[in-house]
Structure formats: structure tokens, C-alpha cells
Amino acid sequence: MQSSRTLRIIEQDRCESSPCLNGGVCRGYRRSHPCLCKEGFFGDRCQSLENPCVLQPCGNRGLCHSNRRGNYSCACRVGHTGKDCERDLLPPSGLHVLWVEEDEVELRWDLPDPSSQSLFSGFAVTYAPLGLPGRGSGTRKTDFLDKKQSTYQLQGLEPGLLYNISTFSVKRNTNSDDISQPAIALIRTRPRRVDQLQVVNVSSSQVWLRWLVQAARHAAVSQVRLSLVSSDGSGARTALVNASTMEYAFRYGTQDSRGKNSWT
Structure with missing residues (x-):
């Protein structure tokens, strides 16, 4: 009888230390789970939240999953x-276009501070x-x-099209990757050259050119620019014609005092 009473006193004394957290009720250390936890908590001392997202650890910077x-x-x-999404992830800075070709674009940006x-x-x-002919955006x-790379060459692009190019900083995580805001560049690739360019006729008064613009290869071409430059670099002429035009004649008039033709 004395032994039973002593055990109850020991149990009561241990509960007097208030081992249960978060509003849990002590039931004595003879039990395997001495604390009776309030709804939403668990553990031997009710120390853990079943759903820690109720504390909003991510704030409004992210979405919490438990x-x-x-x-x-x-x-x-x-x-x-x-x-806890507490750090700012900045995009690459100093985005520059190094060169543009028919099917390639090369970009460069500044590496972040170490x-x-x-x-x-x-x-x-x-x-x-953007605005791919007949298909909208591609x-x-x-x-x-x-992370050590600061230049990149985009290949396999379509000639003569405007591209929306975005560069991000990325932080890889187990569940999902974090990304920065984008650094954006709008770049148009060079259009394809016309096919079968030839000189049809050269006379004392004109240079007659002819070429071919094919619908399948030159869908993005709306105009054709022609340039004619003399061998010594003087008397340069440029003409801009519609894509439907397949020939053009540069005409010139009388010779000047040096015996050179003046364009008309």
C-alpha cells in the first residue's frame, strides 16, 4: 500500500515540472506518451506542429508545404x-548581344560578385x-x-525572326528550383540572303540585277535591300524594294570631269 502511494507522488512530482509544451496535459511518466497534446501538436512533449505552415514561415515570399x-x-x-525564401535572387546583370547571324545569337552578361x-x-x-508567320509565337x-558561364551561343534559330530571350539566375533545390526575375532582350536574327543573285546586263547607262525570293525560305522577308559600290568605294548606291520584286536596274547618267559615271 505504501509503495503504490509513493509511485503516485513521484508521478505527480514529475508533472509539476510542466514537461508538456504548447498547452499539452501531463498524464504521468508511467505512460509511453506522458503528454496529451492539443490538436495540431505531437511528440513526447507536444513540441512539434503537425502543420508548421500555420506559422507562415515562408511569409508572402513563397508557398509552404508540410x-x-x-x-x-x-x-x-x-x-x-x-x-524560408528570405534571400533575394537577382537576375544576371549587364546583358549584351555580342553578335547576330541568320540562325545564331551570342549573349554575354556579368558574373555576380563571388x-x-x-x-x-x-x-x-x-x-x-515572336510572330512566327502563320503560327503566332513559337x-x-x-x-x-x-554558374561560371557568362556567355552563351543560341543556335538553330529561324532567320529573320524577332526572338524574346530571357536569362535567369537559378537555385536548384530538392523539391523545386528557385528562379530570379528575367533579364530580357528582344533580338531579330538576320534574314536569309536572296537566292540566285545574278547580273543580267551591264551597259553604259545601267546595271541590271535579278534574284529569287522563295516563299518557303524567305517567309519572314518583307523587303530586299540592294547595294552597288564602285571598285574605288565611290558612288555607292542603295535601293529598297518589296519582297515581290525580283529584279532591279541601277541607272546612271553622264560622266563627270574625271570620266566617272554619276548615278541617277
Whole structure:
């Protein structure tokens, strides 16, 4: 009888230390789970939240996801990174176009300060043509680059089209990747050259040219620019004609005092 009473006193004394957290009720240490937890908490001392997202650890910078073990993760909104999306993820700065060809564009940007390189894992470049003839905007493509890379050559582009090119900083995570706001460039690739350009006739009064513009190859071409330059670089002439025009004659008149033709 004395032993039973002593055990109850020990149980009561242990509960007097208030081991249960978050409003839990102590039931004595003889039980495997001494604390009776309030709804939303679990653990031997009611120390863990079933849904830690109720505390809004991600703030308005991301979306919170939790599991039954009381763990949570943040899917950050664009421009944020970190466990609680507490860090700013900045886009690449100093975006420049190095050169443009018919099917290629090369870009360059400034690498971030070394002290901030731990915030991101690499870069992403996305690109798509705007106003593709007969099809609207084209399919967007994305290429991922190493964090030490500061130049990139886009290949396999369509000639003569305007491209929307966006460059992002990316932080890779287990559940989802964080991305920065984009650094954007609108770049038009060079159109294809006309086919079968030939000189039809040269006389004392004109130079007659002919070429071919094909619908399948030159769908993005709306005009054709012609240039005629003399061998010594003088008397340069340029003409701009509609894409439907397939021939043109540069005409010139009388010779000047040096015996050179003057264009008309």
C-alpha cells in the first residue's frame, strides 16, 4: 500500500515540472506518451506542429508545404531563395548581344560578385520567336548553364525572326528550383540572303540585277535591300524594294570631269 502511494507522488512530482509544451496535459511518466497534446501538436512533449505552415514561415515570399512528420519546405516565388525564401535572387546583370547571324545569337552578361555566388546554382536561358508567320509565337526552349558561364551561343534559330530571350539566375533545390526575375532582350536574327543573285546586263547607262525570293525560305522577308559600290568605294548606291520584286536596274547618267559615271 505504501509503495503504490509513493509511485503516485513521484508521478505527480514529475508533472509539476510542466514537461508538456504548447498547452499539452501531463498524464504521468508511467505512460509511453506522458503528454496529451492539443490538436495540431505531437511528440513526447507536444513540441512539434503537425502543420508548421500555420506559422507562415515562408511569409508572402513563397508557398509552404508540410508533411506528417512536422517538417516543411518553401516553394519560393520568383526573385526569392533560401529555406524560408528570405534571400533575394537577382537576375544576371549587364546583358549584351555580342553578335547576330541568320540562325545564331551570342549573349554575354556579368558574373555576380563571388560573395553572392552561393545563392545560385547556375543560369537558364529561355527563347522563343515572336510572330512566327502563320503560327503566332513559337515554342519556348530553355537551356541550363553552369554558374561560371557568362556567355552563351543560341543556335538553330529561324532567320529573320524577332526572338524574346530571357536569362535567369537559378537555385536548384530538392523539391523545386528557385528562379530570379528575367533579364530580357528582344533580338531579330538576320534574314536569309536572296537566292540566285545574278547580273543580267551591264551597259553604259545601267546595271541590271535579278534574284529569287522563295516563299518557303524567305517567309519572314518583307523587303530586299540592294547595294552597288564602285571598285574605288565611290558612288555607292542603295535601293529598297518589296519582297515581290525580283529584279532591279541601277541607272546612271553622264560622266563627270574625271570620266566617272554619276548615278541617277
